[in-house]
Amino acid sequence: MITLATYITLMRIVLIAPISYLLLNNFFLAAGFLAAIAAATDMLDGYIARKYHQESALGGLLDPLADKLFILTTITLLWCRYTNMVPVWFIVFLWAKETLMFAGALLIIVQGHTPPPARFSGKIAMAGQVSYCLLLFFTRYTELKIPIFLHGLVILVMGATLYALIDYGKVGYCTFYKS
Numbered sequence: 618m619i620t621l622a623t624y625i626t627l628m629r630i631v632l633i634a635p636i637s638y639l640l641l642n643n644f645f646l647a648a649g650f651l652a653a654i655a656a657a658t659d660m661l662d663g664y665i666a667r668k669y670h671q672e673s674a675l676g677g678l679l680d681p682l683a684d685k686l687f688i689l690t691t692i693t694l695l696w697c698r699y700t701n702m703v704p705v706w707f708i709v710f711l712w713a714k715e716t717l718m719f720a721g722a723l724l725i726i727v728q729g730h731t732p733p734p735a736r737f738s739g740k741i742a743m744a745g746q747v748s749y750c751l752l753l754f755f756t757r758y759t760e761l762k763i764p765i766f767l768h769g770l771v772i773l774v775m776g777a778t779l780y781a782l783i784d785y786g787k788v789g790y791c792t793f794y795k796s
Contacts, residue, residue: 622666649754742781
């Protein structure tokens with residue numbers, strides 16, 4: 618059974634295609650608007666799932682997948698199209714982090730365990746990543762030159778993301794080696 622919360626998550630996945638198209642065709646304001654809607658649906662689907670007891674295994678898989686697809690696609694497209702907007706080390710870091718997280722979750726599943734649920738550290742990292750993306754849209758649209766702020770923000774976002782990786786790694790390690 619697909620719940621309302623799961624439909625909202627699916628909408629976030631579907632929004633990746635028009636956001637990508639708009640980004641590649643220099644429609645930053647429209648892409649930023651759709652990205653803000655996608656970010657809002659991330660909060661909305663979780664709220665609805667908890668409030669109306671619509672948590673499901675499918676939703677539990679699709680929600681983090683939607684987050685990863687959105688961030689990795691958006692940041693990578695911004696970097697490919699406008700190499701000076703996003704540091705390459707940040708792209709490499711995000712892809713490596715998500716690859717490690719995916720591999721860890723796969724190992725846990727193969728062992729017959731359930732991957733850990735979303736953690737606060739992951740939510741903070743995701744909020745930072747989304748904020749960084751939205752700021753990039755705004756910066757590109759207005760052509761503001763605020764590189765010091767962007768550089769500072771990307772370092773903060775990387776720190777939060779690294780902390781989330783370590784946090785999930787500890788929880789995953791304990792889950793993997795559960796008796």
